[in-house]
Amino acid sequence: YRALKTSNLPTIRALYDDADIAREHPIIPRWKQIFLNAVPRPSAAARIKYNEASSQFWNAVHNTLSGDGTAADNLADLEAMLTKLKGRGW
Known part of the structure; x- marks a missing residue:
């Protein structure tokens, strides 16, 4: 109902193949692969340190896109910071 009436992306896999939805909102079937390959943010794993x-991840990406260091260097720095943050566990 929501996919047809409001074009909200469905949470039920089969609806991405629904002919009525595809006819009404042709963009929705294009999202199927994204839906199937989605990965949740690691909030459950990182818990209170999320x-x-x-923030550290955002900074590493921002620095790379801003030309402040290479992707390889920024990711290596990020890995070191996350390893330190993790300590003995999240």
Whole structure:
């Protein structure tokens, strides 16, 4: 119902192949592969340290896209920071 009436992306896999939805909103079937390959953010794994881990990740990506260091160097730095943050466990 929501996919047809509001074009919200469905959470039920079969609806990405539904002919009525495809006819009404042709963009929705294109999202099927993204839906099938989606990975949740690691909030469950990082627990209370998630905000800090997310911030460090954002900074590494931002630095790379801004030309402040190479992707390889920024990812190596990120790995070191996350390893330190993790300590003996999340």
